[in-house]
Amino acid sequence: MSRRTLGFVCVQNAGRSQMSTAFAERERGHRGLADEVDIVTGGTDPADEVHPEVVEVMAELDIDLADRTPRAVSDAELDACDVVATMGCSTLSLSVDTEVRDWALADPHGRDVERVREIRDEIEGLVVDLFDEVEADLAAEQ
Incomplete structure (x- = not known):
């Protein structure tokens, strides 16, 4: 069975891509895909910290992003991904x-917490859908 590498990228790697990565890590764990799925995240111009409003709304779901640090991502890292x-x-x-x-x-x-929750929930749905696809692809290879 081949591995899949998923990348989540934005400019600052301080909001949307951090939420996406956290949900992807959660899905990978829930679905028992640690040996099949790698996750890459980064930004083209990373911020100094994850946005506080993002840390706050993710904590509501018991996902702690407080210790995460935005990082740069290289084209080579992204070229190695199956989906970015x-x-x-x-x-x-x-x-x-x-x-x-x-x-x-x-x-x-800079958005109010209600709007950040809406964005978070939209991201969660997109990540779950992506993992549904990946899981189906991996199952088809067996």
Whole structure:
């Protein structure tokens, strides 16, 4: 069975991609796919910290992002991904083997907590759907 590598990218790696990564890690664990799915995240111009409003709304779901640090991501890391989800800010040009999906999500930075919750819930649904696809693809290979 081949591994899948999923990437979650935005400019600052401080909001949408951090939430996506956290939900992806949760899905990978719940579905027992630790040996089949790798997760990459980063930003093209990383911020100094995860946005406080993002940390707050993720904590409501018992997901702690307080200790996460935004990081830069290289084209080589992203080219190694099977699917890269961008958050509505994509300027990526990756290898033809990498599927890029722009999720066109609103930026949570500076938004009120209700709006950040809406963005969080939208991201959660997109990540669950992506894992449904990955799980089906992996099952089809067996």
